[in-house]
Amino acid sequence: MAILRGNLHAHTTFSDGLRSPSALIEEYQALGYDFLAITDHENWIPTEYWHSLDHLSARLLLFQGVELNYDGFEQHVGKVIGDRETLYVLNHPARYKLTVPQTVSRVHAIRRGGLPLDAVEVTDTGLYRPLYDSDEIPLIRIATDDAHRPPHFGRAWVEVEARRDRDAIIRAIRGGDFRIGFATAKP
Numbered sequence: 001m002a003i004l005r006g007n008l009h010a011h012t013t014f015s016d017g018l019r020s021p022s023a024l025i026e027e028y029q030a031l032g033y034d035f036l037a038i039t040d041h042e043n044w045i046p047t048e049y050w051h052s053l054d055h056l057s058a059r060l061l062l063f064q065g066v067e068l069n070y071d072g073f074e075q076h077v078g079k080v081i082g083d084r085e086t087l088y089v090l091n092h093p094a095r096y097k098l099t100v101p102q103t104v105s106r107v108h109a110i111r112r113g114g115l116p117l118d119a120v121e122v123t124d125t126g127l128y129r130p131l132y133d134s135d136e137i138p139l140i141r142i143a144t145d146d147a148h149r150p151p152h153f154g155r156a157w158v159e160v161e162a163r164r165d166r167d168a169i170i171r172a173i174r175g176g177d178f179r180i181g182f183a184t185a186k187p
């Protein structure tokens with residue numbers, strides 16, 4: 001089975017990213033990535049967002065997605081959409097300066113609110129935040145670079161052992177058949 005490298009959290013000019021969707025795809029293709037999720041902020045995206053993503057062409061495997069604002073407290077939740085599968089991610093707890101117990105209670109609150117969280121980011125814009133790389137948090141631990149602009153592109157990723165198929169990648173992540181990687185050594 002191939003090892004596929006990808007980023008599951010990225011922004012474009014549809015929200016607060018610097019690159020257009022096609023320019024962002026070019027960035028990650030130049031870095032040799034196999035897949036990329038475009039996840040613009042739900043409160044910024046225009047109605048044509050989804051339609052525009054449908055019409056992008058890419059050599060890498062593109063996931064559509066969105067970054068949700070959880071309704072209850074300030075917390076972004078990543079939604080990465082496969083063909084049948086959807087991956088939900090507790091985004092950058094580091095940004096909210098959460099303790100581990102606070103992170104765990106957010107996981108439970110968000111799940112009770114109806115979002116079936118799968119994963120937590122142990123990164124903030126691609127920088128490793130080891131506090132959240134903890135067995136106490138009942139989620140799969142992933143790394144993303146939450147790309148908005150240079151130097152975010154290519155800082156942190158997941159390498160997944162899966163077929164080149166959106167659902168296969170999501171299922172492999174859920175199953176733990178992946179590892180996280182960083183452009184610079186973990187501090």
Ligand SMILES: [Zn+2]
Pocket residue numbers: 009010011067146
């Ligand atoms: Zn983001």
